[in-house]
């Protein structure tokens with residue numbers, strides 16, 4: 001799958017990967033097994049045992065190693081095979097290793113690194129200090145490329161149309177959309193309202209206005225499928241039970257708004273977007289044009305980075 005090289009992508013929330021149990025999931029165009037090693041660190045590998053290609057995610061975790069359900073081969077956190085029960089005396093070939101996808105965990109998410117270079121630091125994140133997102137998290141899966149979902153959140157002039165029954169009620173159509181870029185940050189918004197929104201490529205988005213700030217992560221499943229991870233951050237209420245309830249109410253509202261988007265965005269062709277693909281982009285699409293330029297300048301094929309070309313991934 002084509003992704004932005006040498007960046008961290010959100011792939012899961014921390015709570016989705018328990019201790020002691022492998023998770024099978026599809027992310028970044030790959031079937032992955034994700035588990036926690038003996039230090040509790042998340043690990044991911046292509047979900048295919050090198051022996052006879054059974055799914056490792058159907059196996060179990062033993063002492064931080066993932067064990068294949070078929071013949072019990074065991075793999076360490078670095079992907080190396082440490083046990084072949086049918087041949088305990090034979091040396092184990094280095095070829096009996098898993099294809100590992102580098103992961104880290106931060107801000108309640110698990111992030112995957114797209115090479116080819118090594119990670120150059122932790123994943124950048126927005127400053128939410130003093131805010132809580134208790135109770136507000138939810139996910140929504142859409143049958144479109146993550147690029148379509150990102151662009152939907154970079155699109156200012158859809159608000160009075162798609163959301164005329166909710167957040168766009170009574171809004172004028174903005175005649176001037178501002179777009180500012182700074183490295184991986186695209187900041188955009190409306191000259192009329194003064195609302196400015198941040199997209200920090202490739203994965204995260206924040207609407208920092210009012211008492212409740214909206215946050216989204218865009219998670220690629222494969223070329224034509226993605227998952228939103230949504231949170232609302234607020235600092236009005238700190239009492240645990242009450243802040244959790246406010247988060248829940250925010251989630252219900254955000255889900256409704258996102259369903260309005262889904263109905264239209266999922267009517268677009270589902271594949272990845274490109275700068276020149278025949279769409280008729282106009283000046284108010286400035287943030288989308290900036291995103292496409294930023295993305296296309298640094299694309300890499302993750303299968304090639306991991307050396308998976310020529311195999312079924």
Ligand code: FES
Pocket residue numbers: 049050051052053054068069070071072073
């Ligand atoms: S297929 Fe995994 S141990 Fe045989």
Ligand SMILES: [Fe+2]
Pocket residue numbers: 152158159162163257261
């Ligand atoms: Fe929208």
